[in-house]
């Protein structure tokens with residue numbers, strides 16, 4: 001299989017100006033040499049094949065967006081090589097743009113005042129999509145999500161979730177080879193997240209589109225990606241199957257429950273009952289970090305229910321930060 | 334990929350424009366209010382002009398109708414910048430918030446794509462008002478009429494508009510280099526109010542500035558001399574189409590250069 005994206009030892013450094021205050025300061029800034037260097041991406045290499053969905057994971061400020069910006073051609077790497085579909089993105093920005101679709105979560109690229117379908121029609125012209133391909137694509141969309149109510153709604157009247165959904169549909173509209181999704185599920189509720197994950201999955205299946213998905217939500221990765229790449233502070237920590245990662249330290253989820261009675265006392269009792277899991281208590285919630293390799297969350301829950309009166313419960317995926325912490329501690333490669 | 338043709342851009346623009354107008358019309362109250370506001374702005378501008386002339390029937394050898402001609406000329410010349418390049422006013426906020434990035438993902442010219450987002454319909458009223466003023470003063474001055482004059486008029490109006498567009502592009506692109514750059518655009522915008530006066534009424538320093546530094550004298554004064562005083566047209570008037578083209582091109586390059594630079598290092 002051929003690589004649609006090849007990245008070899010790329011590094012990106014930003015020169016950040018130490019800004020001055022006020023009008024005089026901003027004039028001085030024009031000539032200032034008072035810089036500090038921020039290394040946002042540090043010597044990263046990877047190859048991605050056509051049709052893959054890659055989860056690009058890392059905490060805030062890890063360098064995910066910067067990597068995406070280099071792949072889309074709006075940033076030039078400080079050093080290293082990058083090829084997207086055989087060409088160098090920053091040297092061929094507009095040509096590269098024809099091959100890719102991009103969604104930057106929470107920043108819509110659609111025309112704010114126009115109904116979605118009108119945005120689609122303009123995009124159809126910009127990308128030179130044929131009438132037939134356009135029609136087929138809309139039919140496909142129709143079969144995957146209920147777009148009818150969205151089509152005639154101006155983007156500015158949409159909820160964040162609807163807007164994200166629309167932006168994703170717009171990114172796939174010209175059937176690009178690669179779609180970059182930068183934190184598409186950030187700030188969305190659970191049901192919208194699920195809807196969007198299903199949509200991305202189906203579009204990838206149907207069109208064999210390569211998807212690079214940036215997120216700090218393990219749930220996204222778990223639902224969509226076989227391969228994950230983790231970066232932190234610009235450096236690559238992990239690039240392998242998600243199963244491989246789970247194999248190393250199981251798969252953790254946090255079960256949170258609220259019980260009647262004293263919080264700390266109950267937490268202590270639960271900790272004694274499940275010595276293999278870490279238990280903590282705060283803000284009226286007792287958290288049990290369950291290693292699903294040892295027993296499932298459902299087992300733990302039903303066990304607890306026998307002894308305690310559970311008033312409320314929540315389930316949380318392990319956070320990226322926790323995964324990264326574990327990688328540092330246990331050295332998974 | 335081959336370069337996109339002018340026809341391609343024209344089609345895209347027309348499509349965006351048609352949709353934009355449709356959506357603006359659907360907010361009827363908004364539309365009516367801004368139309369009324371536009372009429373008031375123009376009438377107020379005219380009244381202050383008229384009052385000035387009640388006190389000074391002639392300024393430096395320029396009579397009322399000649400001044401009116403300049404006024405109308407400048408209103409028309411300032412229309413395209415108002416209609417088609419108004420998004421320059423939003424550039425700073427887009428850059429500051431980071432939203433500017435969204436314009437960089439399309440396979441079309443970045444400058445075009447950015448400017449095409451906003452069409453300011455208010456410019457049309459200004460255009461009609463300017464046209465009326467121009468025709469009226471033209472008539473009162475008894476300048477006569479010929480096809481050649483009309484052609485000259487169109488060429489010189491276009492170059493005059495290009496100068497203002499160029500000024501605004503250059504001013505707007507300041508935001509790529511500095512924070513709090515609003516004053517630059519604001520300053521240039523205020524300067525354009527002086528475009529409607531003959532540059533000869535200013536002191537020699539300002540005459541120099543308005544010709545060579547912030548060339549607002551090319552928005553009405555120099556180009557309209559070609560029609561207004563055909564016997565004494567200075568070289569600068571004949572040069573104004575070239576000045577306009579060069580200046581516009583440079584401002585476009587500056588804007589694009591700033592945009593690329595901003596992506597590389599910006600906020």
Ligand SMILES: Nc1ncnc2c1ncn2[C@@H]1O[C@H](COP(=O)(O)OP(=O)(O)O)[C@@H](O)[C@H]1O
Nearest residue numbers: 014038040060061062063064065066598599600
């Ligand atoms: N244009 C820029 N100028 C200066 N520093 C930047 C710029 N873009 C990103 N950075 C810095 O680079 C680092 C990585 O940022 P980013 O790629 O946005 O991270 P992520 O998307 O993983 O949250 C951060 O420390 C950020 O402050």
Ligand SMILES: [Mg+2]
Nearest residue numbers: 064065066182
């Ligand atoms: Mg980011």
